Amino acid sequence: MTANEDQEMELEALRSIYEGDECFKEIGPVSFQFRIGDLEDTKAFxxxxxxxxxxxxxxxxxxxxxxxxxxxxxETKQLILSKLEEQVEANLGTAMMYTLFEWAKENQEVLMENHKPVTATLISSGDGSSDASTAKKKERKEQLTKAQKRRIINRTDHKGELPRGWNWVDVIKHLSKTGGKDDE
Incomplete structure (x- = not known):
């Protein structure tokens, strides 16, 4: 078989194996992405x-x-790449994508054992008190007075929904401006 035939067969196999798997993404006919770990996992890659x-x-x-x-x-990326290259060398000449993905999933802990998440540091001018005050402002919700709360409760039923026909005044105003069917 030629390389193209091998690629087509492996592509069909990958599509059938990973159909509906959110970790696998086919970028193009010869380009793929595979996520190892959950989205929330700090050791995912x-x-x-x-x-x-x-x-x-x-x-x-x-x-x-x-x-x-x-x-x-x-350093962690280099370690992962070197270990993956070892697996590639061991499987050279055969369809290896499934083997690589599954090997990476099984060995995620070993590959990421020295991983310390790199975090972006924010540079702030001043003593940092302005950052705390903006965070408090974002958390604050709109405060209603007791009278406003009473009016809202009186307009709604026990489920918090407006009763049928609550806007009948607006309907009458609209009809008086547009006229009825008989006015034509």
Whole structure:
């Protein structure tokens, strides 16, 4: 079989295996993304894999440069890439995408054991008290007076819904301006 036939067969297999899986995303006919871990997991990472023209005889291009991976240190990325390259070398000449993805899922803890999330630091001018005051302003909800609350409660039923026909005055005003069917 030629490389293209092997790629087509593997592509069909990947589509059927990962159909409906939110971790797998087909970017193009030879480009894929696979997320290892849950979205909320700080140890999750996103693999970008692109097949070369001669794949699976040659190794695919694997990248961890996605924005999703910004919180991962460069050392951890290098460790992950080197371990993935070992797996690629072991499976060279065969369809290896499923094997790579599953191996990465099974070994996520080992790959990310030295991971310390990289966080962006905010540079603030001043003593930092302004940051605290803006946070409090965002949390504050609109305050209603007792009279406003009473009016709202009196207009609604026990379910918090307005009763049928509550805006009948507006309907009468509208009809008086537009006229009825008989005025034509």
């Amino acid at each position: 996103l693999m970008d894999v692109t097949w070369t023209e001669t794949y699976p005889e040659t190794s695919p291009q694997i990248s961890l440069d996605a924005f999703f991976n910004n919180r991962i240190s460069a």
